[in-house]
Amino acid sequence: MKYTQNLSPDERKMMRSVFWRSWTMNASRTGATQYHALGVIYTLLPVINKFYKTKEDRAEAIVRHTTWFNATMHINNFIMGLVASMEKKNSEDPDFDTSSITAVKASLMGPLSGIGDSFFWGILRVVAAGIGISLASTGSPLGAIVFLLLYNIPAFIIHYYALYGGYSVGANFIERMYESGGMKILTKVSSILGLMMMGSMTASNVKFQTILQVSVKGSKEAMKIQTYLDQLFIGIVPLAVTLVSFWLIRNKKVNVNWVMLGIMVLGIILGMCGIC
Template sequence: MKLQENLSKEERKMMRSVFWRSWTMNASRTGATQYHAVGVIYTLLPVINRFYKTEEERKDALVRHTTWFNATMHLNNFIMGLVSSMEKQNSEDKNFDANSITAVKASLMGPISGIGDSFFWGILRVVAAGIGISLASTGTPLGAIVFLLLYNIPAFLIHYFALYGGYSVGTSFIQKLYESGGMQILTKASSMLGLMMMGSMTASNVNFETILEVNVAGSEETMQIQEYLDQLFVGIVPLAVTLGAFWLLRKKVNVNWVMLGIMCLGILLGLLGIA
């Protein structure tokens, strides 16, 4: 709440409106274009209407935000808060370069997405899903509820505080972060942490054990294939399946087809008595 202490009553009301509108930012998104401009304009309308008094100034601001925009949901509210702060500064300072608003918004999409994708899709969603699946596997409906709570509560709080944080710090924070190299370090650390979490969750939740046996010639003993696979590399088959799925996704194969293929492969191996 300290982020709101320096805001006037009118500004707090404006930012609450921006916050609730920001949930619709992805409404204009399509799989082909990921073009969020309409959602961005709708989100920033309270800011534009408050700080710009003439119709011409408002038109210029609306046109300024028709550019392509795509950043990770929830964390992209930091950009919306920062842009709101810059729009306010632009309305008060006639010497302010309005082009810098678009430039800052475009330059932050990559770093914000790098951090946001690693955290939300690579860490938070995976951890929440892992816990939810573990509970659901016991037959309790709490699995789905716990998953939704573990993901959405942090996402809601970050969505909220990112907006006010961006509006409060203004442009000086971003400039200092870039100059010090902090943005590159933060992006790299988040990516590494996301990869580590993905690796650990893959090892924990992707399982494969074959029941295939081979008779040893001239003996009544049988050779368990799984034992030899474990001696070669523990978890080699789950790793191969995961890397194969990742390779297909990199080749732009629809994720639904990948999931269906894995399901069919599991059914086929079960019917053949291999797994």
């Protein structure tokens, strides 16, 4: 309980509210740029309402957290604690760089998810399921109960202490970074890591494979367009679609739902025409 000793009664009450709200984070998947964003905003509302006194400041903080977010459940509370601490610092310091909040949040998603996925999905769940299945195979009704307890008790404890750990570390972390002048470096590095992660996700999740072929006179084999596209730049079409979508949303203020609908219609048309 050392994480809570230095907190005021109001802060402890605020963090308890954040903790219980954080269970809804992974239940708010809305797609596109709002992935888990609604859950993040709902989780951080006690922080925003406590530290920001005007409607304008609160609105700005809420808009700041509409960005894409996805990290392993339970361990993602460390990010929420750190972000809560940074929001507190921002409310106290008029020279605070608000872009660092989004940058740090984005940069921690990948590394923490790598740890969280390996532990929760690859180790804890498998071990708990193995023990539960062995009991269930003997006809014992305790199999399901033991599985749920073995998985959820450690998950609950980590979920709790990750939040308070992030909040406690955040205050000292931010103070040291500002004193050393390292916040600008951290923000820059975090932004780069965030962009790298988004680029990797684009390459992994946005797919395009054309079956279009062009007959060449005097040749028995048709020229496959996809082969030449790959020789030119692997993933050039998914990259182009992503950049055009970003340009429409960012510069032309096109609603993201219209962009998604346009991509779906384009995919259907290309499929019906035998292009992909």
